[in-house]
Amino acid sequence: xxNNIRKIVLPVxxxxxxxxxxxxxxxxxxxxxxxxxxxxxxxxxxxxEAEYNVRVVYDEFVSNEDMFAKIMATSKGRLxxxxxxxxxxxxxxxxxxxxxxxLERIDSSKLSNxxxxxxxLLERAGYDPNMEYSVPYYYGAAGIMVNTxxxxxxxxxxxxxxxxxxxxxMTMLDDLREVFGGALLTLGYSVNTVDPAExxxxxxxxxxxxxxxxxxxxxxxxxxxxxxxxxxxVHAHPESVYEEIVDNEQLMNDTVFFIPQEGGPSYIDSMVxxxxxxNIELAHKFIDFIHRPEIYAEFVDTxxxxxxxxxxxxxxxxxxxxxxxxxxxxxxxxxxxxESIVHYNNAWFNSIMVGR
Numbered sequence: 001x002x003n004n005i006r007k008i009v010l011p012v013x014x015x016x017x018x019x020x021x022x023x024x025x026x027x028x029x030x031x032x033x034x035x036x037x038x039x040x041x042x043x044x045x046x047x048x049e050a051e052y053n054v055r056v057v058y059d060e061f062v063s064n065e066d067m068f069a070k071i072m073a074t075s076k077g078r079l080x081x082x083x084x085x086x087x088x089x090x091x092x093x094x095x096x097x098x099x100x101x102x103l104e105r106i107d108s109s110k111l112s113n114x115x116x117x118x119x120x121l122l123e124r125a126g127y128d129p130n131m132e133y134s135v136p137y138y139y140g141a142a143g144i145m146v147n148t149x150x151x152x153x154x155x156x157x158x159x160x161x162x163x164x165x166x167x168x169x170m171t172m173l174d175d176l177r178e179v180f181g182g183a184l185l186t187l188g189y190s191v192n193t194v195d196p197a198e199x200x201x202x203x204x205x206x207x208x209x210x211x212x213x214x215x216x217x218x219x220x221x222x223x224x225x226x227x228x229x230x231x232x233x234v235h236a237h238p239e240s241v242y243e244e245i246v247d248n249e250q251l252m253n254d255t256v257f258f259i260p261q262e263g264g265p266s267y268i269d270s271m272v273x274x275x276x277x278x279n280i281e282l283a284h285k286f287i288d289f290i291h292r293p294e295i296y297a298e299f300v301d302t303x304x305x306x307x308x309x310x311x312x313x314x315x316x317x318x319x320x321x322x323x324x325x326x327x328x329x330x331x332x333x334x335x336x337x338x339e340s341i342v343h344y345n346n347a348w349f350n351s352i353m354v355g356r
Contacts, residue, residue: 029054031282034070034084036269037062037220038240039138040290041302048289054282059084062219063175064093071102071274085277086286091268092177092336094134095127103133104273110284111135113291116310124333125268134270135287138300139308141259141266141331142178142237143323149254150232156258158182160233161210171225172210172235174217176348177334179206181265182235191265191332194340203347211352227251238322239303246304257322259331266331 029052033040037060045056061067067089074083089097097103108114108131121136128134146154150169154160161170172179181191183202193199215231225231227244234241238257245251271287273280289295293312300307301319308325337344 029279029282030057031055031086031279031286032057032059032084033086033088033286034059034061034067035086035088036060038223038237038243038303039088039269041299043302044290044295044299047295048286051289052282052285056286064090065176068093068096071097072100084274085279085283086271087274088137088269088271089134090334091125091127091270092334094270094272095336097272098128098133102275104275104277104280106131106133106135106273106287107284110281111288111291113288113293116291116293116296116312118309118311121268121309125270127336128270134272135291136309137269137271137290138305139266139268139328140237140305141264141323141328142173142175142235143257143259143264145226145234145236145238145241145255145257147226147229147232147251147254148256150229154233156261158186158260158262159209161213161235164213166233167213168215169230169232170213170234171215171218171222171231173222173237174219176344176352178235178265179217179352180344180348181332181334182260182262183210185260185262185264185332192335192337194337194343196340196343199343199347203351206352217353239305242304242322259323259327261330263330263332265334266328267334 031054033056035058040058045058049056061070067087071087114131114135117136121139122129122131125136144160151166160166161172177191180199180202183205184191184193184198187198187201187205189198189202222231222234222236223240223244226234226241227248241255245255271290273283277283290299291310293310293316296310296313297307297316297318300313300321301317304320304322306321306323306325307313307317308328
């Protein structure tokens with residue numbers, strides 16, 4: 001009799017436990033994030049999930065243009081807030097998203113760590129100095145990474161891409177404002193010029209001097225290509241390459257990253273809430289979590305970056321950094337150029353990308 005009862009009761013108990021476990025998982029609140037590739041460490045995501053007993057659904061994009069196109073495509077049906085809660089646009093796209101009514105207002109009263117953000121950055125971020133719609137995540141710049149074992153002598157200049165002896169071993173980012181930024185600064189112009197003649201000069205420099213030596217414009221596979229030795233010089237966000245080579249001690253020692261002597265375009269990437277986001281409360285908790293000094297230090301240490309945004313995190317940072325905050329002084333922030341973006345788009349898609 002006892003054995004018969006066990007045969008009946010035990011499966012029932014196990015079934016109840018399984019249902020309970022499934023229900024517990026099913027009840028977990030979800031936070032939907034749309035962010036750049038290689039930009040938030042999995043360890044940070046895991047800590048947030050464990051602390052708040054939630055699940056983070058994390059999608060990635062490789063350019064502001066791709067991100068914005070996707071958001072705009074879903075915005076036609078006003079569904080964008082149902083797809084993502086937090087998005088990480090760069091400085092020049094935040095005002096564009098504000099103007100398109102794509103963003104929810106930030107409730108700063110829910111952010112206990114907001115005082116950790118460097119006021120200098122907020123001054124530079126003139127599009128939203130009071131963080132009504134955006135909270136800075138990172139202030140940085142792309143630059144150039146060189147394998148010194150393959151290229152022992154080089155000038156720290158954008159014109160490294162004009163070197164014919166390195167043809168077939170170099171890539172530049174598939175990002176029009178980054179590439180144009182380098183060309184415009186090389187010519188002595190602003191990265192935010194609205195002068196069509198200056199944009200044309202930059203286009204000619206890219207087409208005639210740089211593009212012939214490039215394998216391609218690439219925002220996705222360049223880091224792996226650099227890691228496996230296919231590319232020797234790459235225009236890059238250093239965190240992308242760092243993630244691929246951090247376990248290769250020899251290549252780490254042979255790699256140099258620099259912001260060219262002519263300067264470079266810089267950016268402030270921010271965290272914003274999409275209009276109609278389903279998880280506003282949880283999104284605020286994530287933003288506040290990121291700006292805990294120990295969490296922010298973990299983020300920048302993971303990718304070899306300086307703690308440019310969060311002041312207390314600078315004392316907690318322990319690891320290597322490819323550049324310093326001072327190196328950014330010779331950069332120019334990319335801003336929204338309004339209707340003049342058409343000159344860049346036309347040059348990029350109709351001239352520079354033709355025949356790539």
